[in-house]
Amino acid sequence: MEMRMTELSASYDDPFAPRLAVLAVLDDRGVVVGWNGRAQELLGHSDAAVIGRPAFEVLVDPRDLPTVTEAAANCRRSGGWFGVLKVRHRDGRLVEMGLRAHALSRHDRVHEWILAGALAADLLEWQRDRAVLDGLYRRSPVGMVVHGPDLTLLRVNRAIERVTGVPAEDFRGLPTGCFLVADDARKAVDRVRQVMETGRPLVYSEQFVRLERDPAQERVAMVSSFRLEDPSGRILGVAEMIEDITERHRAQRRLALLDQAGSRIGTTLDVAETARELAEVMVPHLADHASVDLLQPVTRGEELAQVMAGPVVRVGACSVGAQQPGPPHPEGEPVEFGPDTPQARCLAEGRPVLEPVLPPDWFSMKGRQGAHAPDLGVHSLIVVPLAARGLVLGVMTLWRSLRPDPFEADDLTLAQELASRAAVAVDNARRFTQQQQTAFTLQSSLLPRTVPDQSAVEVALRYLPASAAPGLGGDWFDVIPLSGARVALVVGDVVGRGIHAAATMGRLRTAVHTLASLDLEADEVLSRLDDLVNLLAAEQERAGERSVGEQVVGATCLYAVYDPVSRRCSVARAGHPPPVVTAPDGQAAPLDLPAGPPLGLGGLPFEAREIELAEGSLLCLYTNGVIGERHIDADVGLTKLCAALSRPTDALERTCQAVVDSLVPSRPIDDVALLIARTHVLPPDDVASWSLTLEPAGAARARALTSAKLTEWGLEHLAFSTELIASELVTNAYRYATGPATLRLIRERFLVCEVSDTSHTAPHLRRARTTDEGGRGLFLVAQMAERWGTRYTREGKTVWTEQPLAGTLS
Template sequence: MTATEAEGPSGPPLRLKRCDKRTILNYMEHVPAAAIVDARGIVTGWSEGARRLTGYPAEEAVGRAVQDLLAEDPPPGAVASMAGTVVLRHRDGSSVPLALRACALSGGDDSPDRYVVTAERPGRPEPTLAGQAFQQASMSLSVFDTDQRYLRLNDASCQVMGVPAEALVGRYFMDTVQDVGYNRGFLRHLELAVETGRPVRYESYAHAPSSNREHAWTTEMWPVRDADGNVIGTGIAAFDSTEQYWARERLALLNEAAASIGTTLDVVRTAEELIELLVPRYADFASVDLLDWVLGADEHPEMPGRDVLLRRVAHGSVTEGTPEAAVHVGDTDFYPSFSPPAKALGTGRAVLSHAGEPDFLRWVAERNARAPGGRPHRRGVHSMLAVPLRARGTTLGVAVAVRIAHPDDYGADDAVLAEELASRAAVCIDNARRFCRERTTALALQNSLLPKGLPGQAAVEVAHRYLPSDSLVGIGGDWFDVIPLSGSRVALVVGDVVGHGIASSATMGRLCTAVRTLADVDLPPDELLTHLDDLVTHLASDDTGDEVAELGATCLYAVYDPVSRRLDLAAAGHPPPALLLPDGTVSLVPMTAGPPLGVGGLPFESTELELPEGSVVALYTDGLIEDRDRDVDHAQAELCRALAARADTLDMMCDTILKAVLPEEPSDDVALLLARTRALGEDRVATWDITPDPEHVAAARQAATEQLTAWGLDEAAFVTELVVSELVTNAIRYGAPPVQLRLIRDRSLICEVSDGSSTSPHLRRAHAFDEGGRGLLLVAQLTQRWGSRQTGRGKTIWAEQTLPPV
């Protein structure tokens, strides 16, 4: 037989594929009653079920005309539709109403040459217990033949399909469904059960023909075999697993929330991540509103009252442009006490609201009245869920989920899920809030300790940059400083404290203060680092627990003398500076970096360089060159190339270096300090070797006076004579040769007297009858400042006085 099509009772054609006699007999055996009728209306086949219904054995029925078996004429339309209830004459003469259905079989020319007619008593209960169990099963059960035609359905299956069994038996599966494309997967699994002879499982999520809502279905399909083991059909059992499906979806949503919410320590971004998780899987529209203090830098928790003022930080919708929002992101909004968000904040629990409830209708009307542009955007809202955002006993705000197009209302399970999601999101928001607050505090502390404006000095021209870290670990302890020293010298400092946060900033402040104090003593770089190392060691020994490791630090200390043009520097675990010479040559300063501060017990070594005027020294912290994915040598080579690039100013040079060397997302703070050296020429420095004899003090005063006249500083001559006389006399009387006098004309007038003794003078108050002891007191009163410093050959006593206006 070739394939043909015949009109079924509901219109769609019935496709019967080529089949042999055995297939037709199997089909007839698995229906209540069946007969084969040729095109002339003569019975050519008769099943045992037909004998039981009519009383005619096969030998009496085969060969008779169908018309002879009818007790009444078929109802109108039954012949054309090949289906209907027809009254047959029983062999005993009684009338038997039967529900008949015919399927046309074609010959070789595709024209129908016979029909398979199936029959059963309308409304008659199953005669066997097994049949009753099949028909009354709570799950959907169906039987198909090997060509995917319905053979039998139970009551539950008919309810799902929305039509009686008579409308489906004998019909091809794809002819009974509307969404052909979606059901191809179901059909393919039916075919697999026949082809492989093995059970298969098919899971789907689709509309049932009798419902306008989607359901999850778990369908088991297994092959049905005859006594010889041949596959003669397929049995299916479909279970409505919608509740289990949504339970799995809720669990998956919670798992996804753990990974997708809180990826950054940013309050607004965390709220946006919650919205992205809810829409569109859980809500058609969702919003997050927070109390104003949560977004501030200060810690002022507020308990929400009956009426609440909240600030919108994020919202999202399945509709582009978010037309449902009555509040713009960043704006504040007033929530009256009857509104679901205010109720949620007041009770601390999720609040469900549905269309038809008075408070719900009142709130929706109030929101629509204030919608942007005056357009009501909340029409169609049928369910809403408001859940408070609470973390560590503190209320932060509220999240709202709304369903418009989604057909299902929110239920108790949805409220439990929303509270769990809100709890996780609230903890992440609170973490972000705390981090922002601590970062703001640490950054404020850091900025208060860093130099606001570098002090005036003539030794170097400087430019600097400080970039705090944006990483989750917080602000580090990087710092820099420029410290004027005696003799027109200047100290350049960069340092980095181990760790991050407020503790590191506080430690940085300690070290920065200590460096300034030690620099004021005019210690050489290696000695200064030794004293600083002792300080860090003492600080670590005073602390307990894990804080000891946080007190480690690195530091580079350099002193530049514009008179000798010498740079003296030492490092404690710090990367070496880069040096740009006036001829364009760039290199890293070769030096021995000592151990980091706090290790203790190891010496520090100084390195001395003589620099031409106009050289640029680049001091930096390791955040500029070190990163997990970077090679330090390569980063230092990039630093040298960037330092050699042409730049009109040091500020432009700083920007060039940061752009070329700094990674896109630095994981640590960065401090950069550039210094261009200057030199004081011979016309601004005068030096005399003094014979260690008191008789030569007058000559020293005279020489100093003449030099001031040459510089046009006659007004300073009187004070300078007194200073020179006192310092030279003290050097001759209490010091050791050689004695040297030097005058430096810089931003101030500096008088220096050096001798070979390491004993430093001390200021003391002379008693009434003392003949001496007033000289240094007089110097301190007449000059701006004075002091002493140790040198490699003794000491130097110096005094500075303000230059008179030229």
Template sequence: MERRIVDDRKASPAPDDLRGVLTARATVDEHGTVTGWSEGAEQLLGYSSAQILGRPAASLLTEEPTASDLPPLSELPRWHGTLALRRRDGHRVEARVLAHHRAPDDGIHDWLLVSAVHGSQPHPDDDALMRQGLLLSPFCATSVHDTDLRIRRSNRASSGALGLSDDDLRGLRLSDVLDDPAIPEVERLMRRALETGEPQYMENHARAPGETREHAWSVHLYRLEGPDGRVLGVASTGHDMTEQYWARTRLQLIAEAGRRIGSTLDVTRTAQELADVAVPDLADFISVDLLASLADLHEEGPVIPAAAGSLALRRIAHQSVFPGSPEAVVAPGEVDEYPDGSPPVESLRSGRAVMRRVTEPAIADWVAQDPLRTSRIREFGFHSVMAVPLSARGTTLGVAVFARHRHPDPFQQDDLVLAEELAARAAVCIDNSLRYTRERGTAVTLQRSLLPQSLPEQAAVEVASRYLPAGARAGVGGDWFDVIPLSGSRVALVVGDVVGHGIHASATMGRLRTAVRTLADIDLPPDELLTHLDDLVGRLATEAEGTERRTAGDAETAGDVGATCLYAVYDPVSRHCTLARAGHPPPAVVSPDGTVELLDLPAGPPLGLGGLPFESVEIELQEGSLLALYTDGLVASRDHDIDVGISRLCLTLAGPAASLDVLCDTVLGAVLPGRPTDDVALLVARTRALDAGRVAAWEVAPDPSAVAEARKNAVARLEGWGLNDAAFITELVVSELVTNAIRHAQPPIQLRLIHDTSLICEVSDASNTAPHMRRARTYDEGGRGLLLVAQLTQRWGTRPTSSGKTIWAEQSIDPVQRPFAD
């Protein structure tokens, strides 16, 4: 495809004595064929465009040069000199010609030839123009232009920057001298200065002829007037501010790096932030690789082998000036082996940054072993690279490789210093991310190990649960839940939340969960249990304060200790649920008809304050009711008030669900819009009710003769339940427990049998004195009864009641005889 000629632009009227100035333009393709012809060229040589287009350009010369006389034009960006041309009428014309070797957008190279006909002759106004221009700025690159924007005079600095002598420049416009995208804007501002008389200023980037590096120029434009007020032209003064520009750019890039790198504690994102900052201001392509051994990183960090050999590096991030980073030969997440002597390995082993040209042997030998890298270097034209180690706190983590292919300038020493600064900032952030990831992984592992690994088997409720650790920035917290089987087929449901995040919060959670299970095992009512737990948290807080004082200045301190808790006990026999809470969100109850209600429980103070009472509330639940216990991480958010979260929870609980597990997932999806900012614990339980036919109770008279009647009633009930195999042991247990109650306790006395997943025998009385099992001596008449009960039953115990106590013993039965057996 041929390049279209850039025609002579319409110029403003020039003084009468300059009307002979015109510009001849022509374009010639790589084969020497004329492809463009301007009106000025037609006036100069007498050929119309129709007569000359498509002809060899050499036919316009008076003598066709030999091949030996021609310089290697394909290697020149620009050429200027005097050519002897032949007009159509045969006359000889000598013209000073300036030729630009161009590479247009279509990729077809051609030459633009420009000649200022008659413009190179001095004019009386030239000296006046120059004097006015030098008065404005004698120490800068100064050129003066006439009202047609043609250069009339230039000082040494200006002609040196433009690469032509003062005589060669005279009569040309800047657009004739430089083939640069910034020049049209300069000429537009020149015209504005001529028209308005207001000085104009701009900063641009242009490459001086013969140089490969762009320069930053500060350009001022002024209108020039003679003593009589006549407009003579315009002066352009340019100050080379390249070093100041790059220094300012580097400072801005460092400031940008400080703002953008390390915005999260995620290793991959931090590496990608480094890559995004470096491209395109510093490099055209960058890769960030970490040592593959970081996957097994311990506190001492990875070890780089000192001996020669390849190193395995894992690609974490890369970036390019081209979308999709087509230069990359390794995808993120992949591991590649880099041989000894390659810039990444050389940088890692020496611990110093390395700057290389692609043509150097160190790189040539490396890429010669990798055909894919060789093809990418040739395809994209890589010419220089820098490899900078990522080191922090005495540990080398990986390497960042910066490369240029689109930017024409190779890396300089200042670029290496800037790359080292960016890599140092990123390395500290990556090291912080790795340390945090290890600590958070430890905390999550600890947290999950302290939570129930599986919910215990019991028949009172059907349960499902979920636990979500907080997002990376907050860190794992101390939320927990638990399901604890109690005597009498009852079950305790617990949800708690420890203040703070991290390993200390997880450890405190484990201690509190253990304490709750211990207190639940002795069947304390919910309000009493929270009171004991409050005392424990207070003691833990006192210990933490002492630890902080002893480790003042140490980063690892225990911090504040505090917690909230909700404790509920459900009895499937009576369908009563007793609840108490310590500063915890209230539970939600969903009735079988879908009605959702937040239980109005006394809030109670958070655990650890001490001195304030807790109150229990007892409610009756219908069979099939749903009880939802949760921590505030589910409903509280920075985006909305906690009431909004509770409303979403209640609305979701009211909807249908195929199972409790599905319901838990639905609740998390509806109430949590994204990754939680705090830990979330959710426990949902659907209540069951034990059929009345599975429970038998008798009042026992406080007379020793009533023991035989109690045994008889118990055996008869076991026959009705089909539990004849358990009759012998049950008779012994009933006889012992009832006898003890008659002898040592106070009436009223009640015997109750419960046929659940096990067979439970309970004897209740009005005494608060609990029995203790002891080993009887040889001649003791008593003391062997409870020992016998303990040996014959699965477990036994005692629990306080509002009117006294209950002693119970539990026997295992065949699963096919259980009321809830599958």
């Protein structure tokens, strides 16, 4: 190992050194008078073979004699010479050598010549090594520092001189790290000491440093260190290669920040959240404090004019410390900027503002954000507009206080790029908010505003729109009064989200109202509704709004009809969650009801189930948003719903709110529609029913029974019109039906008169001609009643009328 180290170190020695060079002495006639061992080693000639002989005869090839003669003449004229010549080896081959000749004079005459030579290849390698070493110290753009074992500087190169502004020769003997600020100097000493003690080199280590002459400017240096040793292993010091990579590091940091911003900004379609994401990306990578202020219409999702002025709202802020520069501005609160502030200019002109150096009293100056700002040591400022699609949406402000270096033009360019990206995300969120509000407005206008008056049930309702990004759904509910004091309860859910879902929901809700007015059975209503959904899907396909086979229009629905006279409830569902029934004793359970296919599949039947409900029972209808949140299994959600309904209170609204509190999160990801109905039963005294045989005297008997009951109820003022209605309806049954008929009077919000028979033939209102003997009965009925109609049952039909209790129609 020691021999190898000797060879390595020898390669850096001067080839003309006495122990390495070929040495020969010639007299003034060119006769060899001296010859060393190195010459014999390289050229093969012993001293006895050359001493006393002319050098031209022994060492020079005859073909090279002219060249050598000319070199000798030049040497004699100048007293010295250096060049490359071919010298003859003992075996006859020519060895290319670098030769240096020097004349020894006596009495102003040349007495002898000393020749020193080395192999030309060794000489060339030595020259290259010297050039490399000279380049490292004089020409290299990479700094080089040599530290002694006592942690003092032995030598630095010109690159260090250019960076520090101190001449290289003045560094000798100074302590390590003398040109750095105190903290960075201590780190440099520790780094050098570690390399010196362990011998492990440090390769491409990034170091953040500040020079003592410019402590406000932070630099990044790439440092590689290694220990210096002599051939015997003695430690001579540590050499460090130092490259200033500040600009490269900043460029990499900017690219990393751009990449990070791409993945962090705009993750939601929420304006405020996007603004907060932008502020959080900026701190601490680019700024110590950041705020994002948007025009108020942007936060509300409103359309913007080309020239926009108005209040500005702080929607995002982030800071390394606990405080923001300037007066406190909580998120969501309006911010007032003075007319000459950078923010005001940026908003008005749509151009960025860079103030790399701020005066110490900047915040307290007249017209700024206000006086008495906390002293955070803010010294540099950037304000950039948030502009998208030609409109300025707001501004982003960046401050530096902890980081000593001021903002630069490259920082402004980066801030503009990030603000431009974020502005597009903010504008997309604004547009989505606008679309959400439009859809919500449409949906709200299509949902029932109030619960209609009816006596069958007491109702509590809740509708909560989804707050997540996909948008509003098409959930709806309805309470529809039916004939005979009955009521229809409906809950549905349209597939999809947004305006199209809301519009489809409105069409389906209208269709349900129309079908309910026909007094169809629950399963029949769903069948007709299924046909409508298929028609809507076919319209979309013909219009090219969807690809073949892709179902766009679809829905689920639950339809229930409750009769407060019989306490019977008929329920059918189309792919919808089953209703939950709570008995008066608090026992709650989902109703065992055939699921049925969702609306829009077509061709599949629906099945209704009829149950009897005790007075005071709760019937709960709901959509998937109540039990089907992503973090809750549907069965678990249904169990929790039953548990919440098993503790009913006298106040139905409190029960409804308890269900929402226990099952619905504060920000539901799906629309929530909830309808809870408490059943009522009409008192027996308010219902009168008679069976009539269909005979010519049936109409007279109907008039007598009606008159007597109305007298009993104190409704004598309705006797004439009701007798006429009952008489005409019984007469129609006598003419067109077979078997017995039933006359029923119901006293609730209206006076209901019903005649049921076994015929499925419906009476039709028509205008009788002057020559017709009949056809005027139903016309008279329609004039006497406020509403009238026909409903069909499996056994026949019922013709019904309603009259207001206050009196007959005028």
